[in-house]
Amino acid sequence: MDNADLAYWQKVIEPLVRANPLVEYVGEIGDRDKASFLGQASALLFPIDWPEPFGLVIIEAMACGTPVIAFPRGSAPEVIDHGESGFLVTSIDEAVIAVHHARRLDRARVRAAFERRFTIERVADDYVAVYQSLCGKGHAARPSRELPLTA
Numbered sequence: 001m002d003n004a005d006l007a008y009w010q011k012v013i014e015p016l017v018r019a020n021p022l023v024e025y026v027g028e029i030g031d032r033d034k035a036s037f038l039g040q041a042s043a044l045l046f047p048i049d050w051p052e053p054f055g056l057v058i059i060e061a062m063a064c065g066t067p068v069i070a071f072p073r074g075s076a077p078e079v080i081d082h083g084e085s086g087f088l089v090t091s092i093d094e095a096v097i098a099v100h101h102a103r104r105l106d107r108a109r110v111r112a113a114f115e116r117r118f119t120i121e122r123v124a125d126d127y128v129a130v131y132q133s134l135c136g137k138g139h140a141a142r143p144s145r146e147l148p149l150t151a
Contacts, residue, residue: 001028039064043086043102045095046070055079062086062114065107069098085113 001009017025029037038044044061052074059079061068068086070076080086084105087098116122 034060035064038066041066043099044068045099046076047092047095048073048076050074052076059114059118062110063118065111067102067105067107067110069095069102079117081113085110 014025017023026037038061041061044057044066046055046058046068047070048055049071050073054075055070058068058070058076062079062085068076068080069089070080070086071090072088077088080088082088086105087094087101089095089098
């Protein structure tokens with residue numbers, strides 16, 4: 001946790017966590033432990049209430065077959081297939097209900113939703129398609145005679 005957030009954590013969040021026996025603070029999860037941690041979770045709660053451009057943790061959870069429960073803000077509606085890879089909710093009460101429903105989702109289908117859009121192969125193929133379209137309807141780029149090829 002960075003210093004900017006430490007005071008808020010200590011004053012506001014930590015007392016709430018300590019007061020609730022159902023909540024356990026585990027701290028930041030490193031890359032080595034992330035797949036195991038996310039893969040064993042019933043769901044990932046992503047209660048971000050601002051237009052997050054892209055929540056990487058959403059697709060990290062989906063890659064582990066873990067459903068995501070999020071507010072329909074930012075990229076969440078584009079990433080989460082409601083009822084298949086998680087749930088889009090509009091309130092905390094809906095999120096609580098969605099946790100129970102998330103346990104019933106097929107984790108293989110959650111992983112498949114990730115694979116359809118976010119594997120490195122899919123992303124690379126999409127980039128190539130964009131580059132080719134910029135070069136003129138899928139044709140390979142030709143060097144420009146107007147631009148020098150060396151500095």
